[in-house]
Amino acid sequence: MTDILIVGAGPVGLTMAAELARYGVGVRLIDRAPHATETSKALVVWSRTLELMDRMGCSRAFLDAGLRAPGASIRSGGTILGQPRFESIASAYNFALMVPQRDTERLLTAHLRSFGVAVERQVELAGFTEAADGVAARLRHADGREETVGTPWLIGCDGAHSTVRHGLGLAFEGSAQGDDWLLADVRLDGPGAPPPDEIATYLHRDGPFVVFPIPHGRARVVATVGRTDAAHPRPDPTLADVQALIDRRAGGGFRTSDPVWLTHFRINERKVSEYRRGRVFLAGDAAHIHSPAGGQGMNTGMQDAVNLAWKLAMVVRGRAGASLLASYSPERSAVGDLVLRNAGRLTDMATLSNPAAQGARNLALRFLLGLHTVRNRLATTMSEIEIAYGGSPLSKGPGSGARWEPEAYEGPPPGTGGEPRFVLYAADAGRGAALAGRFPGLLEAAPRSPPDPSGLFVVRPDCYVGLSAGGRGWDEAERYLRGLAQSD
Structure with a gap:
């Protein structure tokens, strides 16, 4: 019972498997479909996802395959109400990268294969039972043969009709919009x-x-x-x-x-209330589905996978206590709520049926989209670069939970390479190295220079700020790391 079992080989499952494999964790990825997606489905890869792909090691392949859209337009009749541009997004990827889902799956499959892992197709999860030390999963093959496998963790990336979610008995709360x-x-x-x-x-x-x-x-x-x-x-x-x-x-x-x-x-708008139950996790459409307005769905699911993978890898490899996994559901559930609200608002605005309301909407849009700040805010929201984990149990100190801006990386992105580790940013390199020596499984050996020399920061392997403290916050850093390292 060594491999983590992932159900569903869409973009979310492929991301999950590739990230775990990159960190040296054994995975088994199954999908009941005989072949990958052949249609375009999800189209947009946004800025934050591309930044995270940098640390995954596959952004170049996506940039080569995609079409860069620098902006959008909102029109009514022959009138352009506004033209939001994406150049204002504070990222090296200040555009919407248009990539059909069939190509996204093809590129992620090739990336996964580079770690020696292949998708097992026409293999279906027939059921599972959980015990204290793992999950027994019953798999059904195309020829009708069944096998029972043990896995320490089961991850459902198996879409809106998720077998894993049904097996957990979790309600998929929400509603369907009436229009076709x-x-x-x-x-x-x-x-x-x-x-x-x-x-x-x-x-x-x-x-x-x-x-x-x-x-x-x-x-x-x-x-x-x-x-x-x-x-x-x-x-x-x-x-x-x-x-x-x-x-x-x-x-x-x-x-x-x-x-x-x-x-x-x-359009369906639905979400579970919790993304984890015991040794079973949900990610992507298995946990949340919403309007395609804004193109957030696949990006949100892939970011679910990035969030969970490094945490599982640290726990499986004994680098952190199992309590680290308790942060996954509250962090990503809050993001799911945000995406649902934003996508729903965009859809409601676009589908107004009352003529007076439509006229008022168009006048308001023409005015608001004429404002530089409004256009920038819309582009930033779409890009997902401002998604943050301020309310997370992993976030301590002012500004914690926010994205660590790529300009401050001072080297490769945190989480790059074969070992997920937190990164210490501190002006006192000697004291920082001593701290890293006390937590070798958690921290990169060499501290990096912070953008503000009066600050001390511990940055997570997914490039978000875990701890933000003053330059003398060494005791806080020690307590923070000790809390991550301790077993339950």
């Missing part, structure tokens, strides 16, 4: 088409119409198309349906052709 939405991956041509590197939203009295750029000259079109009775499902859309939406909601002036994916979907 059309989705089409197509080509768009003509002088009226939005720029090929811009996310364009057209607000119309019938509902929103959104165009997302995709690499290689394609685009994703998404639009509301009304409600249907569940007993009479709507047939798949046609290219003519897409063109009709372009003509009515986007003012025409461009044509659609060459469809590779036409479908309908409904």
Whole structure:
């Protein structure tokens, strides 16, 4: 019973497996599907995810495969209400990187393979039982053969219909929005088409119409198309349906052709109240699903995986006490709540049906998006660089829980390499080295220079501030590290 069992080989499960494998932890990644995703699905990789990919060692492959979108537009009829730009994002990755999910999975699978781990396909979790020292999982193979495996930790990255979540009996609380939405991956041509590197939203009295750029000259079109009775499902859309939406909601002036994916979907907004129960964890869509507005879903799930992987690795390798794992659920559940609220607000704003409310919205947007600070705030929220863990049990001191800005790394990102360790930033290098010598499993051996010489900081392996103290806060640092190291 050595390998951690991960269920679900989408972007979240692949990230989880790759991070654990990078840290030398044995993993087994299973998926009941015979092959990886073949459609575009989630499209956007945002700035914070790319920063975390730097420490994972795979950002270059994504940058090479993706299309960089420097901004967005919000339109109504022939009027541009505003054009938020992403250049203001305080990151080296100040753009939205458009990468179809099939490519995201392909790149992450290759990254995982570099650690000698392959996805086991057509292997399904049939059930599991938990004991004090591990989990017994029953796996079913394509030929009907079953096996029971023991794992110290079980991680459910198996999507909205998660078998792991159902096995835990956790409620997936929330609701489904009533409207059907059309989705089409197509080509768009003509002088009226939005720029090929811009996310364009057209607000119309019938509902929103959104165009997302995709690499290689394609685009994703998404639009509301009304409600249907569940007993009479709507047939798949046609290219003519897409063109009709372009003509009515986007003012025409461009044509659609060459469809590779036409479908309908409904928006669900649901979330569990806890991401962990005993030796079982949930991440990604198994724990939270929400509106695609803002493109936050996959990014949030991949960041769930990064958050949990380094903690599990430190506990499994005996570098930290098991109490470290207690921080995962409160940290990521709070982020899940935030993403749900933001995505829901964007969707509610775009789908207003009352004509007076629509008019007031458009006037407000035109005014607000004319303000530099509002445009910057919108871009920053999308990028996820300001996600923080201020309320975490791991956060101590003023400003703790915040992202440690890449400009302050002073070397490779914390958490790079084969061992997750906290990094001490302190002006007194000699005293810092002595502290690191007392906690060799927790701290990098060599302290780094802080951006403020009067400060002392302990930065987590996922590049967030754990402890923030004054330059004389050595006793605080000692207590902080001792608390992490102690066993339960």
